[in-house]
Amino acid sequence: MKTPEKQAARAATLADPRWAAVQARDAHADGSFFYSVRSTGVYCRPSCAARAARPENVAFHATAAEAERAGFRPCRRCRPDQPSLAQQQAAMVTAACRLIEQAETVPTLEQLAQPSGLSPFHFHRVFKAVAGVTPKQYATAHRNRRVRSGLERSHTVTEAIFDAGYNASSRFYETANEVLGMTPSRYRAGGADSEIRFAIGACSLGAILVAQSARGVCAILLGDDPDALARELQDRFPRARLIGGDRDYERLVAQVVGFVEAPALGLDLPLDVRGTAFQQRVWQALREIPVGSMASYSEIARRIGAPKAARAVAQACAGNMLAVAIPCHRVVRNDGDLSGYRWGVPRKRALLEREAQA
Numbered sequence: 001m002k003t004p005e006k007q008a009a010r011a012a013t014l015a016d017p018r019w020a021a022v023q024a025r026d027a028h029a030d031g032s033f034f035y036s037v038r039s040t041g042v043y044c045r046p047s048c049a050a051r052a053a054r055p056e057n058v059a060f061h062a063t064a065a066e067a068e069r070a071g072f073r074p075c076r077r078c079r080p081d082q083p084s085l086a087q088q089q090a091a092m093v094t095a096a097c098r099l100i101e102q103a104e105t106v107p108t109l110e111q112l113a114q115p116s117g118l119s120p121f122h123f124h125r126v127f128k129a130v131a132g133v134t135p136k137q138y139a140t141a142h143r144n145r146r147v148r149s150g151l152e153r154s155h156t157v158t159e160a161i162f163d164a165g166y167n168a169s170s171r172f173y174e175t176a177n178e179v180l181g182m183t184p185s186r187y188r189a190g191g192a193d194s195e196i197r198f199a200i201g202a203c204s205l206g207a208i209l210v211a212q213s214a215r216g217v218c219a220i221l222l223g224d225d226p227d228a229l230a231r232e233l234q235d236r237f238p239r240a241r242l243i244g245g246d247r248d249y250e251r252l253v254a255q256v257v258g259f260v261e262a263p264a265l266g267l268d269l270p271l272d273v274r275g276t277a278f279q280q281r282v283w284q285a286l287r288e289i290p291v292g293s294m295a296s297y298s299e300i301a302r303r304i305g306a307p308k309a310a311r312a313v314a315q316a317c318a319g320n321m322l323a324v325a326i327p328c329h330r331v332v333r334n335d336g337d338l339s340g341y342r343w344g345v346p347r348k349r350a351l352l353e354r355e356a357q358a
Contacts, residue, residue, distance in 0.1 A: 006056040013055035021046045022058070030084045034061045036072040043067035048078035086308070092116045093130040096123075097138060106139045132301070132309030137277040196237055199245035200226045203257045205347045209233060210245075210253045216270030220256060220323045222343040236321070260324050263291050263355045267325055275319065278309075282316035289330045292355045296334045318342055324351065 002010070013019050021029040029046035036043040037053040043061065044050060061067040064074070064081050074081040083091070096112045112135055113123035128134050133141070196218065198211035209229040211219040219236070221229045234242060245253065252269070259267040273283060281304045288303075289295050295303075297310040297317075306312070317328035320342065329348040333339045341348035 002056065009058075010054075010056035013058045016060060018046070018060050019055065019058070023052065025049060027084075027086065030086060034064055034067050034080055035059065036061060036067050036070065041072055042075045043072040043080060044075040045078045045080045045084065047084075048075055048080075050075065050077050089126050089130050092123075093127050096127060096135065097131070100135065100139045101142055106136075106143075109135060129306060129308045131278075132281075132304070132306035132312045133276075133278045141276045141278070194237070194240045195243055196233070196240050197243045197245050197249050198230075198233060199250050199253045200229060201250070201253045201257055203260050205260060205343075205350060208253070208257060208260065210256045212249070212252065213272045215272035217252075217256075217322065217325065218272035218274070219321045220325055221321070222323050222347055256324075260351075261354070263324070263351070269325070271322060271325060273322065273326070275316070278306075278312060279316045279319060282313050283320060283326045286317070286320075286327050286331065289327060294330050294332050294352065297331055298334055300331060314340075327351075330355075 018029070018033055018035070020026075022035055025047045027047040032046075034043050034045060035053075036059050038057040038059070039053070043064070059070070061070065067080075068074075092115075095115065099107055099112060109120045109124060112127075113120045116123055116126075118126065124134065127138075131138055194213065196211050196213050198209060198219075200207055200209045202208065205222055206224050207222070207226045207229055209219065209221040209223075209226070209232075210217065211221075211233055219233055221232060223229050230242075255269070256267065259265055273280065275283065282300060285300050285303045297313045298307070300313045301307050301310045304313075313331070317331055318340070320326050320328045323329075323343055329341060329351045338345050338348050338352075
């Protein structure tokens with residue numbers, strides 16, 4: 001029969017939310033706390049695979065040092081005094097990213113995997129899980145960033161392309177429109193000679209700006225200040241010709257406003273979606289969330305095959321320029337909290353409420 005002290009200790013452990021993480025061996029909780037076991041004298045990570053301890057023998061500690069000061073030694077199985085597997089993998093991927101960024105030509109998968117001691121196949125899988133993209137996709141994105149930067153300072157377009165690591169300009173031109181949203185020469189001129197039509201209207205969520213390039217709708221912005229929305233569009237295309245929409249164009253704006261007010265109507269318009277390979281995957285996953293449904297950042301990360309990239313998913317949501325059309329408002333935290341939203345949490349709540357009634 002348990003003593004009153006043990007019964008009290010058991011009740012305290014069972015009431016502590018950290019106990020659920022220990023029972024689930026939740027690797028996501030590693031580093032946020034540690035737990036010790038009186039009967040064995042060791043302390044562990046939440047994810048430790050050792051046999052489950054009795055709740056009355058468990059105590060929680062904020063840090064490994066705190067557990068050791070209490071007289072416990074590190075578990076030999078989960079080694080809580082060493083960097084966690086997630087930390088080790090993050091450091092490994094970070095080192096590989098730096099290698100890609102510093103190399104004149106893209107390293108092979110074997111070269112990237114060699115410092116880690118992993119096989120190329122295992123390294124590829126870990127890299128994608130941590131970074132959210134494959135090494136090849138990361139290298140392509142980095143090379144494209146170098147092109148964008150080089151186009152702003154190089155004497156010629158060709159010079160920028162070769163400085164970024166492309167072996168042939170033809171390879172870059174094959175994807176230039178997707179990478180830049182326009183030809184390299186136009187991008188180098190800050191969008192000069194490209195036309196973007198836009199109009200600012202009003203909806204129940206405040207001011208709304210709808211902009212369209214030759215490829216499709218490239219921005220749907222929400223806010224309180226119409227002038228601020230126009231400045232945001234201008235900052236995105238500093239030298240593009242921004243043309244105020246005529247009556248025909250304002251019908252398009254009305255269509256977008258109608259979609260905001262009644263999401264069940266759908267929005268059948270061509271979109272000019274520009275972003276990195278990872279952002280494109282996230283945004284496509286968002287467009288597959290049904291009206292009236294929600295998903296967590298972690299769920300989206302799993303859907304795109306990058307279960308450890310929930311934070312990167314959140315950043316991709318924040319970079320979305322197409323409010324409602326790419327429904328980042330349908331993504332919430334694991335606990336259901338609405339969290340942040342580029343256009344304000346009250347607008348996010350309003351959109352979800354009207355979608356729930358659709």
